[in-house]
Amino acid sequence: MGQVYIEDVQVGQEIPSLKKNCSTQQLVIWAAGSGDFYQIHYDKDFAQATGLKGLIVHGALKNAFLGQLLHDWISPAGELRRFGCSYRGMDEPNQDILCRGVVTRVFQEGGKHLVELDVWTENPQGKRTSPGTAVVALPSRNGG
Amino acid sequence: MTQAGTSVITDEMRAAVGVEGPPTVLEVEKTNCRMFARAVGHADPIFYDEEAAKARGYRSIVAPPGFMGTPIYNPNRPAGVPGEMGGRGFSIPYKRVLNGGTDYEYFPENGAICAGDTITARTKITGFEETTGSLGPMLITRRETTYTNQDGKVVAKMYGTVIQY
Numbered sequence: 001m002g003q004v005y006i007e008d009v010q011v012g013q014e015i016p017s018l019k020k021n022c023s024t025q026q027l028v029i030w031a032a033g034s035g036d037f038y039q040i041h042y043d044k045d046f047a048q049a050t051g052l053k054g055l056i057v058h059g060a061l062k063n064a065f066l067g068q069l070l071h072d073w074i075s076p077a078g079e080l081r082r083f084g085c086s087y088r089g090m091d092e093p094n095q096d097i098l099c100r101g102v103v104t105r106v107f108q109e110g111g112k113h114l115v116e117l118d119v120w121t122e123n124p125q126g127k128r129t130s131p132g133t134a135v136v137a138l139p140s141r142n143g144g
Numbered sequence: 145m146t147q148a149g150t151s152v153i154t155d156e157m158r159a160a161v162g163v164e165g166p167p168t169v170l171e172v173e174k175t176n177c178r179m180f181a182r183a184v185g186h187a188d189p190i191f192y193d194e195e196a197a198k199a200r201g202y203r204s205i206v207a208p209p210g211f212m213g214t215p216i217y218n219p220n221r222p223a224g225v226p227g228e229m230g231g232r233g234f235s236i237p238y239k240r241v242l243n244g245g246t247d248y249e250y251f252p253e254n255g256a257i258c259a260g261d262t263i264t265a266r267t268k269i270t271g272f273e274e275t276t277g278s279l280g281p282m283l284i285t286r287r288e289t290t291y292t293n294q295d296g297k298v299v300a301k302m303y304g305t306v307i308q309y
Contacts, residue, residue: 026183033176033183035214059243060210064184067209067248075188076200080209084247084303132247 003077006113006138011103015117018069018099022057027093030061052090059087062097062121062130069099069119070134077139079112083119085132091123098122101134112137152236152283153272160234164268170213170291172261174204180211197258207257210248212265212291212300236283236308244284244305254297262294270303282309 022030027041036058039046047055063085070080091097098121105116114137121130174194181191189196190206197205207213257263266289273284284307291300 020185026185029179030183033180033211060246061184063246063248064180064208064210068184068186071186071188071209079252080250081252082247082249083209084245086245086305087243132245137252 003075004073004138005141006106006115007141009103009106009115009138011106013103015069015073015101015103017101018065018072020065020097020099020121021095022061022091022093022097024055024093027055027057027061030058034058034060036060053092055093057091057093057097059085059130062087062091062099063132065097065099065121066101066119066130066132066134069101070117070136073101074136074138079137081114081135081137083132083134085120085130087130089123089127089129091121091129096124097129104133113140114138150281151274152238153274154234157234157269157272161269161271164266168215168265168267170215170263170265172207172211172213172257172259172263174259176214177205177207177211177259181208184208184210194259202256202258204259207259207261212257212302213261213263238281238283238308240279240309242307242309244307246305247303249301249303251297251299254299255293255295257291257293257299261299263299264292266290266292277309279307279309282307 024042031037031041040050040052040056041058044055066085067083070083101117101119103115103117107114114135117134119132119134120128122128178192186208190200190202191208194205267287269285270288271286275282284305287304289302290298293299
């Protein structure tokens with residue numbers, strides 16, 4: 001996929017989605033990568049003892065998925081300026097997590113071409129488990 | 145809403161709002177960048193291959209979105225927990241903790257975060273809020289962490305919400 005430019009973007013447009021499906025192994029790799037060793041993400045007995053049905057995906061991992069969604073969309077010349085989400089619903093390993101984004105605003109500020117988006121992860125039932133927002137800067141076909 | 149007189153927010157907590165905690169030093173290393181990128185499933189070589197990163201104008205392997213470096217672990221010098229879930233040292237009656245959400249803000253004009261960087265993180269509580277939701281009464285703590293690199297430039301901020309209930 002080639003570079004996306006500000007001229008290519010309009011409000012209401014959906015950006016290319018990113019599908020994830022975490023194995024329990026991926027959750028362990030994330031624990032090591034992020035330093036979050038809370039056992040509800042890899043020890044089923046521990047998770048169930050806290051009242052959960054089973055293991056759950058780290059919220060910060062879903063947030064990082066949204067970071068990838070945006071990075072892949074704007075690379076190589078765009079700038080990721082802000083992104084994040086709320087952790088509203090739990091996701092389980094071995095279930096699809098679909099990362100999506102829709103453009104909500106296109107504007108200029110400080111000489112930059114900025115795009116605001118709603119971003120979120122959704123579970124197989126279509127529930128938005130991690131709704132959030134993002135701001136990216138994109139290059140212009142006219143330079144700058 | 146929480147009834148008057150049952151607030152869990154103490155004077156000590158109110159006094160802590162806006163006060164920066166001690167700095168935490170984070171190291172951004174190639175291996176940690178790769179591990180974080182691998183855990184997410186990134187495919188862009190700038191997160192794995194130093195030459196690829198340099199060819200795109202970066203000093204070294206790039207820290208993937210959401211990665212601010214690794215706290216220096218030393219069992220002889222217990223440090224505060226930096227980042228999203230730290231700073232919960234107050235005595236309150238709630239036992240359960242949820243990470244409510246996190247937003248990252250970057251300042252690319254001050255430089256990207258790359259392997260080899262040393263980042264100093266300073267966190268402050270920006271506010272407490274009490275509410276009652278489906279989980280019952282809860283305390284919401286909002287926190288802000290500022291990440292400054294070895295050149296004294298603010299490269300990122302993190303805004304986090306922790307829910308206790």
